[in-house]
Amino acid sequence: MNRKITLIIPVYRSAKFLHKTLEAVDNxxxxxxxxxEVVLVEDGSPDNSFEVVQDLAKIYPYIKGIKLSRNFGHQIAVKTGLHYATGDYIAIIDDDLQDPPSLLPRFFEQLDSGYEVAYGIRRKRKESRLKKLAYTGFYRLLDTISETKIPLDSGDFCVMTKNVKDKMLTLNEQNPYLRGIRAWVGFKQIGLEYDRSGRIEGESGYSLKKLIKIAKDGIFSFSSLPLQIISILGNIGLLISILFSLFTIIRYFTNEIEVAGYTTIIIIILFFNSILLISLGIIGEYIYRIYNEVRNRPYTIIEKTVNI
Structure with missing residues (x-):
């Protein structure tokens, strides 16, 4: 059965090499x-990426181009693309050929055999040792604390059926962590290992700030452990308070109380204030996310489109 394929490609700072990606897709x-159909979502790129998208749409008529009014982030760009995907099978790939289109037939075969999702598991990745260590640590931390089983070392690179795409879009979250949502909706899924290539050109649009935001979205969206940590810190603080109170009472009755003790008092004050501020920060993170959802703002603004 001939099925319609949709490729969703978020576009950011890729004006110089986007044509190479589309050549690989067309081949x-x-x-x-x-x-x-290819849905190119230009995520408020500071270069002329959308002009390139417009030019490419004249060469490849199956391109749909979407320009967001500003940079909303990779996850929002992908989610926007999902809304405009009309294919029976939907694939998400990057614009830098790190996840080349030549891998997709092997993934689509899994959907033909009955799976609803086939996601990529990165066996090797062409990044610095520090960055690879950070990714490895984060994925294993999230796997440990998350209530939803999110596959290790899996990114957004995947293929899915229209059914899964529709179910994912029912979760209208302001700060989506898509690989977590993909795991949360369930259905029959399989992971396929592959070696991730280096970028064909340029530098990654993922700054440290953006990587930290995605990590926070994953942790706070799929785990209640940070809130449980507050209770643990509170219990530790209570235990220390009781022990120190007993120590002080014993010293009082044994006439060992001296004027000295300034250092001890300062240490205790700093310790408990630190616990208090950490706890307020964690609670504030959850409250901010609740506030974000309650405001019910649109998660993105589209400035202009091509072939839509």
């Missing part, structure tokens, strides 16, 4: 005989 389209 795979011809080789596999896809009935294809």
């Amino acid at each position: 795979q389209k011809k080789e596999s005989g896809w009935d294809l």
Whole structure:
């Protein structure tokens, strides 16, 4: 059965090399005989990426172009693309060919065999050792604390059926962590290992600040452990208070109380104030996210489109 394929590609700072990505997509389209649409979501890029998208849409008529009014972030860009995907099978890939289109036929075979989602598991990745260590640590931390089983070392690179895409879009979250949402909706899923390539050109649009935001979205959206930590810190503080109170009472009755004790008092004050501020910070993070959802703002603003 010939199924329509949709490729969702978020676009950011890729004006110089986006044509190479589309060439690779078109070559795979011809080789596999896809009935294809490509949704390019330009996420407020500071270069002329959307002009390139417009030019490419003249060459490849199956392109749909979307320009967001500002930079809303990778996850929002992908979610926007999901809303405009009309294919029976939907794939999410990056614009830098780190997840090349040539891998997709192997993933689509899994959907043909009955799976609803096939996601990529990164066996190797062309990044610095520090960055790889941070990714590895984060994925294992999230796996430990999350109430939802999120596959280790899996990114947004995946293929899914229209059914799963529709179910994911019912979760209208302001700060979506899509690989977590993909795992949360369930259905029959399989992970496929692959070696992630280096970027064809340029530098990643993921700054440290953006990576930290995605990490926070994953942790606070799929785990209540930070709130449980507050209770643990409170219990530790209570235990220390009781022990120190007993110590002080014993010293009082044994006439060992001296004027000295300034250092001890300062240490105790700093300790409990630190616990208090950490607890307020964690609670504030959850309250901010609740506030974000209650405001019910649109999660993105579209400035202009091509072929839509």
